[in-house]
Amino acid sequence: MKNTMQSPEHGSSESPLTLTSLTEALRDQEDRLLPCVHCGFCLPACPTYVRLGDENDSPRGRLHLMKAVVEGRMSPKSKAFQTHIDRCLGCRACEPVCPSGVEYGLLLESAREVASKAGGMSFLSRALMGIMARQPWTNWFMGWARIFRWTRLPKLIARIIPKLQVLHPFRFGLAMLAATSETHLKSFTPKxxxxxxxxxxxxxxxxxxxxxxxxxxxxxxxxxxxxxxxxxxxxxxxxxxxxxxxxxxxxxxxxxxxxxxxxxxxxxxxxxxxxxxxxxxxxxxxxxxxxxxxxxxxxxxxxxxxxxxxxxxxxxxxxxxxxxxMSNGPKVGGSIPMKVTYDAACHLCHGQGLLTEPKDLLKAIPNLEIIDLPGEEECCGGAGIYGITHGDLGVSIGEDKVNAIKNTGVDLVATANPGCIMQIGAGLILAGSTITAQHPIELLDESYRRAGYYAE
Ligand code: SF4
Ligand code: SF4
Structure with missing residues (x-):
C-alpha cells in the first residue's frame, strides 16, 4: 500500500477572513475531530482506501486533511482537500469500527460544505439538488422519468451504448432508471x-x-x-x-x-x-x-x-x-419459494445500526431461501450519484458487489434504499443478469398477498 499523505499547504491566495468564513463549519465540529487517536482500525473498512491504497483516501487521512483546514494549515480550495473529500462515499463504514467513536459522517457533511463553498460543485450535483429542493420541479422531473421508463428504451439503449469512459454517465444513468421497474414479483394493486x-x-x-x-x-x-x-x-x-x-x-x-x-x-x-x-x-x-x-x-x-x-x-x-x-415481529405471510440474498444499505447498517431487522422481515416469509452475501455490509458504490459521477471508482466498487451477488445464484437481491436498488440494479442490467434488486418490503408485501391479506 502506498502512503502518499499530502503535506498541508497554505492557502496563500486567500485572505484570513475568507478562510475563516469557509472553515467556520468545520471549526464548529472540532470536538468531533479530536477523539481520533490515529490507530488506523478504520482503514480496512474503507472501500476507497482498500481500492486505492492511498492514506488520503482513508478515514484517518481525510480527518487529517479536515484538521489541517480547521487549523489554517491547508486551503479548502487545495486539490488535496477537494479531491479526497469528494472521493469519500459517505458510507460510514468507518464509524462502527472506530474505538474512539469519531463521528465521521457528521464531520464529512461539514467538510463537504466547506469544500463546495470553496471549490464549487459539479453541474450534475447542482442541477439534481436544485430539482429536489422544489416539489413542483421534482414532480415534473419524475413524471418525465416515468414516461421514459415506460417506453422500456432506457434498458435497451443502456445495453447497446459502447462501454466508453466518456459515455459512462449516460449509459449508467439509463440503466439506473431501468432498474427501478425490474421485478420478479407480481404487480398488484389491492382494492x-x-x-x-x-x-x-x-x-x-x-x-x-x-x-x-x-x-x-x-x-x-x-x-x-x-x-x-x-x-x-x-x-x-x-x-x-x-x-x-x-x-x-x-x-x-x-x-x-x-x-x-x-x-x-x-x-x-x-x-x-x-x-x-x-x-x-x-x-x-x-x-x-x-x-x-x-x-x-x-x-x-x-x-x-x-x-x-x-x-x-x-x-x-x-x-x-x-x-x-418491534414486539412480536411481523405477521407471517404466504410462501415464496425463491432464492434471495440481502445487501445491507450503508445508511441502514452503519448509519442507523440496523442489520438484523431487515433480514427478520425476510425470515417472516415461508420457503424464502436466504443466501448470505459475502461483503453484505460493504458499500455498493451508489452513494447518491457517485456511481455516475465517479466512473472509475464507483464502477469498480459496484462491479465487486454485482459479482458477489451473481455468485450467490439468487433470483433477487433485497436492499432497503432506492439509491442502492438503482446502483445494484443498473450493474446487474449492464452485466446481462436477470437478477433483480428490490426492497425487502416488496417481498413481505407479496407474501401477505399470497396469504390472503388483501382483496384483489
Ligand atoms: S479508527 Fe477512529 S480513532 Fe482510529 S484512526 Fe480511524 S477515525 Fe481515528
Ligand atoms: S465514509 Fe466510507 S468511504 Fe468515506 S472514509 Fe468512511 S469508510 Fe471511507
Whole structure:
C-alpha cells in the first residue's frame, strides 16, 4: 500500500477572513475531530482506501486533511482537500469500527460544505439538488422519468451504448432508471384489505401507534409501489397510517453533497409539515432519507428556534424494519419459494445500526431461501450519484458487489434504499443478469398477498 499523505499547504491566495468564513463549519465540529487517536482500525473498512491504497483516501487521512483546514494549515480550495473529500462515499463504514467513536459522517457533511463553498460543485450535483429542493420541479422531473421508463428504451439503449469512459454517465444513468421497474414479483394493486374489519379491530383494541410515512422524492417518484406496500404492511401489523400531504424532500442529498443551507431549509419545512406531536412514529423505507431525518436534531442544533422540535422529531423516526420487528415481529405471510440474498444499505447498517431487522422481515416469509452475501455490509458504490459521477471508482466498487451477488445464484437481491436498488440494479442490467434488486418490503408485501391479506 502506498502512503502518499499530502503535506498541508497554505492557502496563500486567500485572505484570513475568507478562510475563516469557509472553515467556520468545520471549526464548529472540532470536538468531533479530536477523539481520533490515529490507530488506523478504520482503514480496512474503507472501500476507497482498500481500492486505492492511498492514506488520503482513508478515514484517518481525510480527518487529517479536515484538521489541517480547521487549523489554517491547508486551503479548502487545495486539490488535496477537494479531491479526497469528494472521493469519500459517505458510507460510514468507518464509524462502527472506530474505538474512539469519531463521528465521521457528521464531520464529512461539514467538510463537504466547506469544500463546495470553496471549490464549487459539479453541474450534475447542482442541477439534481436544485430539482429536489422544489416539489413542483421534482414532480415534473419524475413524471418525465416515468414516461421514459415506460417506453422500456432506457434498458435497451443502456445495453447497446459502447462501454466508453466518456459515455459512462449516460449509459449508467439509463440503466439506473431501468432498474427501478425490474421485478420478479407480481404487480398488484389491492382494492382494499380483505381483513379490513379485522385490521380496524386490531387498531381500536390494541393500537401499536399512529404513523406518518415519509414519501421521499425518489421513492414517491419512481418507487411508489414500495410506499404503498409499506402502508399496507403497517396496517396489517396494527399501525394507523396517516398521510402528510405537505411534506417534501428530506434534504439528504443536499446535506451529503455540501449544500447544508438548503438541507436546513428542507428540514424546517418538514418539521412544519409533519408536526410530530400528532404522531407516535415517523416511518421511512429509504435508508438514506431515514438517516437524514434521524439527524435533523444535529443539522439544526444551532438554530434556537427549531432545535428542540428537530430533536423531538428525530426521536420519533423509525425505519419500517424497526417498526415491523418491534414486539412480536411481523405477521407471517404466504410462501415464496425463491432464492434471495440481502445487501445491507450503508445508511441502514452503519448509519442507523440496523442489520438484523431487515433480514427478520425476510425470515417472516415461508420457503424464502436466504443466501448470505459475502461483503453484505460493504458499500455498493451508489452513494447518491457517485456511481455516475465517479466512473472509475464507483464502477469498480459496484462491479465487486454485482459479482458477489451473481455468485450467490439468487433470483433477487433485497436492499432497503432506492439509491442502492438503482446502483445494484443498473450493474446487474449492464452485466446481462436477470437478477433483480428490490426492497425487502416488496417481498413481505407479496407474501401477505399470497396469504390472503388483501382483496384483489
Ligand atoms: S479508527 Fe477512529 S480513532 Fe482510529 S484512526 Fe480511524 S477515525 Fe481515528
Ligand atoms: S465514509 Fe466510507 S468511504 Fe468515506 S472514509 Fe468512511 S469508510 Fe471511507
Amino acid at each position: 382494499s384489505s380483505k381483513n379490513e374489519k379485522e385490521k380496524n379491530d386490531i387498531i381500536q383494541v390494541q393500537p401499536k401507534g399512529r404513523v406518518a410515512l415519509l414519501e421521499g422524492c425518489v421513492q414517491s417518484g419512481l418507487f411508489s409501489r414500495v410506499n404503498r406496500a409499506t402502508e399496507r404492511l403497517l396496517q396489517v401489523n396494527g399501525y394507523e397510517v396517516v398521510t402528510v400531504t405537505e411534506q417534501g424532500c428530506c434534504g439528504a442529498l443536499h446535506a451529503h453533497g455540501g449544500a447544508t443551507d438548503s438541507a436546513r431549509k428542507l428540514a424546517i419545512a418538514n418539521l412544519k409539515a409533519f408536526d410530530s406531536d400528532h404522531f407516535d412514529y415517523i416511518a421511512t423505507n429509504s435508508a438514506g432519507c431515514g438517516l437524514a431525518l434521524k439527524e435533523y436534531g444535529h443539522l439544526l442544533e444551532h438554530d434556537s428556534k427549531h432545535s428542540k422540535t428537530a430533536y423531538a422529531f428525530s426521536g420519533k423516526v423509525r425505519d419500517i424494519s424497526e417498526l415491523l420487528t
